[in-house]
Every structure is written in structure tokens, then in C-alpha cells.
Amino acid sequence: MTELLERISACVEFGKVDIKSPYPPAMKDQEGAFELTRQALDAGIKPGEILEEALIPAMSRVGQKFSRNEIFVPQMLMAAKAMSSSMTHIKPYYLSGETKRRGTFIIGTVRGDLHDIGKNLVGMLIEGSGWEIIDLGVDVGTDKFAEAIEKHPGAVLGLSALLTTTMENMRKSVAELREKFPDLKILVGGAPVTEDFCRKIGADFYSPDPQGAVEYLKTLA
């Protein structure tokens, strides 16, 4: 059983989606995350175990390698795709309540900003660490964030901005949401965002890379 979990973990780490995926060459013609996860469930391994012992450690290694510039965005996207193929088998257990998430993370790019690659990456890594992701997309106004927070009590919020102009909208959203939801934990990120800006606008956490957000969330769950 442990061997099966290790194989799933390796498939996710190296982006081996399914048996048809030719990458990585060393795993060519071998089963990928999709098939192995099915096999693991059929063999009686609990979905939570697959998540905790295979998927989460794999995505954590991916995030760490990305932070150290050992891999780049494309490999992270490939790993996320492999994880997603595994999750197709696990998601039904979340819906039935048999497996619990660590929490809910609401994410969106602030009003006026249409950039989403960074936001998507953060969302994927956080999903891989066991959180439910509510992705509100791009150009999201404060009202839409507030609506999602009301719908998911206890959720953590992540705001992304890639323009200096839209950082101002981030500031406004944080201020308005803070007033309405004083206990809400808010993470901010994006190329022009800094630790200093995070502090000034009253957000709770800033990380220059996605893994930092994952590590911070571990302290909350």
C-alpha cells in the first residue's frame, strides 16, 4: 500500500497525469496519478490517506522546488494537472463528507485587474495542500468577495493584483472587508505587492511565492 502511495506521489511531483502521458520519459507507458489513485481506492486505501500521504507531500515538494528556482511555472502546472487527475477520484468523498478538507480558501484577482496565472498557481498549490478552493476569477469587486465569505463562514481569503493601479483596489477591498469581517484572515500577493504594503493595508499575510501561502495556511488549519 505504501508503495502505491509513493508511486502516486511521484506521479504528481513529476507531472505524470495518466498512462497516455509521455512525460516524464522514465515513466513512459506506466500508469499515472489517475489510474494509481483509482487502484489505491479500490484497494481500500482511504481518500484522506491518499491526500495526506501522497498528494499533499508531492505538491509541497513541488512548491519548495519552485521557491528554490529548481523548477519553473510549466512544471508546476504539469504537477497540478497530475494532482487534478488524482482529485477527480477523491472529490466525490469530499462531497459525501467522508473526507474532510482543511478549510476553504477563497481567491480572486482584484477589481480592474485581468491577470490570473499567478492566482491560478497559488490556488492549485493550496488545493493540493488539502483546501477547498473557491476561485472567483479576475476583476473581482469587494461585493463579490463579501458574498463568497458570507457563503463560506470561516474561509480564508486570498487577493491577487499585478498592477500598481489595482493595488489601490486591493487596499480598498481589504479595508471594506476588514470592516465587515473583522476576524477574516486575508492573504495578498502579486508582482508589485510587498510585505510593507501588506502591513500598511491591514492584510494578514504576504508571500512572494505560492509555497509561502501554503505554509501560512498550515498554521491556521
Place this chain on the structure above:
Amino acid sequence: MRVSYPYSELLPGCDALAATMGYASGEAPEPVTELIREVSAELVQFGEAKAEYIIFDSVRCDRVRKTVEVEGVEFSVKPIIFSQLRDAAAAALFICTAGPEVGERSRRSMSGGDLLRGYVYDVVGSEIAENAAERMQDSLRAAAAATGMNITNRFSPGYCGWDVAEQHKLFSFFPDNYCGITLTDSALMNPVKSVSGIIGLGNRVRHREYPCRNCSEMNCIYRRRFK
């Protein structure tokens, strides 16, 4: 002066595109290089980038306020850019776009779940827009040289400390929807794969290395591009 370039003349090679994504030569994984080749082959079939520049014969540079005034419109370009424009006798304002297609393909791929393909379109689109701006700058350099002038580097709102909101002032010099580019309230260009900015002209200016070491923006695309 309006110019257009087919994508075939602007697409960088696979290695150069992989380098933009962070990979050292020959180190990008196979699916990435395969996808780069596939996307490049697809885009080369149909695309064309457009660029336009307008030369203004006189500019006023305020050394105290670090501003450049063009026809009564004052650009607060901040110290890094001002240091390169301060001796300009004239200035060219430019806009340049890879067009909507590449950005739309990126969005479609992303929303369809193919994030890697969407990302590759995005990177290729950025490079096409930058290379088109480079070609436009070459054409401006030749025109300036014919009148005995040099040109500076090109600088865009949002970089080197220049507030991106000043994009609105820059666009006021061009008719609405010029080259098919529109500006959102937050100064984001649409199509997203577009570049705009200013270039100084004169006898006492010159093209220099980009001053990235003087800038605090560590995540800037130009820091990576010109390193």
C-alpha cells in the same frame, strides 16, 4: 508612423522562449518544448503585430520635478527614467500590440483546463509584443539617425517607478481604439499583449543598458529579460 510585422518575423526560437520561462539552454522538459513548437507553428499561420509611433519635436524636461512635458501634457516619469530622458530634444510616444488572438487563445486554454498551453500562449504573446516594440524602435532609430539624432531606450508606464496610471495621459495622444488597443480604468491595455511608452530623441541622448540595478522591482519582466 504605423508599422506591422507578421508573427513569423517576431517569434523567438524555442530555446529563447524556454529561457523566458526560466530554463537554462536545453533544460526545459520535453512537453514544454513540444508545446512551444506547437503553439509557435500555430500562431505563425495567422498573426500580425501592429505598432505606431508619433514624434513630438519639442519636449520640456523639468530637472527638479523629474517630469517630461509633451504638448502641454506632463509625464511624471520618476528619477530612473528621467535620468535617461532629461537631455532629449524630442520624444516619440508609441503603442504596439500582438493583437487579440494570442491572448484570447491563452484565456480559452486556461478556462478549458489546459493551463500549460494557456501559459505558453501567454509567454509567446508577451515575446511577440516585445519583439514588435523592438522592431518599431529599430525603425525609429533609423528615422532619427537620418536627421542626425540618437534615441534612448523605450520606457513604459508601470515600469522603473513610472506610475501605470499615466498610461491614460499617453493614450490621450492617440485616437480611440488606435491599433485596436483600448485602455481600462485601471490602465490595463486590451489586448493584454500590448506595449506602450516613450522614447527620447536628440543629439545628447543615447541607448544604454537598462538600469535594472537601480530599481527596487525584483519581479519585473524586464529585470529577467535584460539580466
